[in-house]
Amino acid sequence: MPFFYQQNINETQHLAIWSITEPVSFFETDVKLAVHIQNEERKLQHLAVRLLFKLMMPEADLNKMVMADNGKPYLQGVPFHFSFSHCKGYAAVAVSDNDPIGIDIEMIHPRILKVAHKFLNDSEKGMLVELSVEEQLKQMAFFWAAKEAMYKQHEQLGIDFVNNFQVLALANEKFGRVAAKISHKDIEKVVQLDYHFGEDYICVTCFTS
Numbered sequence: 001m002p003f004f005y006q007q008n009i010n011e012t013q014h015l016a017i018w019s020i021t022e023p024v025s026f027f028e029t030d031v032k033l034a035v036h037i038q039n040e041e042r043k044l045q046h047l048a049v050r051l052l053f054k055l056m057m058p059e060a061d062l063n064k065m066v067m068a069d070n071g072k073p074y075l076q077g078v079p080f081h082f083s084f085s086h087c088k089g090y091a092a093v094a095v096s097d098n099d100p101i102g103i104d105i106e107m108i109h110p111r112i113l114k115v116a117h118k119f120l121n122d123s124e125k126g127m128l129v130e131l132s133v134e135e136q137l138k139q140m141a142f143f144w145a146a147k148e149a150m151y152k153q154h155e156q157l158g159i160d161f162v163n164n165f166q167v168l169a170l171a172n173e174k175f176g177r178v179a180a181k182i183s184h185k186d187i188e189k190v191v192q193l194d195y196h197f198g199e200d201y202i203c204v205t206c207f208t209s
Helices: 024-030 040-056 112-118 122-128 133-154
Strands: 005-008 013-019 065-067 073-075 081-087 090-096 102-107 165-167 175-184 187-197 201-208
Touching: 005 187, 013 040, 013 201, 024 040, 040 081, 040 090, 073 081, 081 133, 081 201, 090 102, 090 201, 102 133, 112 133, 122 133, 122 165, 133 165, 133 175, 133 187, 133 201
Parallel strands: 081 102
Antiparallel strands: 005 013, 013 090, 065 073, 081 090, 102 201, 165 175, 175 187, 187 201
16 A cells, blocks of 8 residues: 555654555556666665655656755755655655655664664663663664654764764654754754654654754
């Protein structure tokens, strides 16, 4: 089914997730793009996220999409902002009428433990100390997805996930919102992290207050 999950974050910001169960051929029928990706799983995710975007914003011309230096896709001249994310089995898109937005979806998987040093600072590590092993993994996945979403929303290069991004609270509910800080060069700003946990994933959308 096209929309596995939909949410109106507020009046101007929206997100949708597609649970990918279809083959590549299903997406190639509707997404008329040349995709030069050899890995079948990555190609599937790439096509799925673009078809989801097309369903959300049918007026957008996918053939005019280009990639910014920070890896974020954009369309010149469109009156809205958007962000893509995908992982094994899922594609996610967030759209904002007025301001930059970032989204990230991650599988909750033990591999996160191997890269935690790349995104957790001492304050965030301190929040995890008293948690069970299972809960630590969920919260690490949240921190990781949160900082990926913050990176996409901030739209700047030269980011250090440990030092430039600070998540201020744990994600203690299935659905919720917490604040975070971005400190980069001469920019200091507070952003909001809207999150929800699925059966095997965490999805986080970052936007300004």
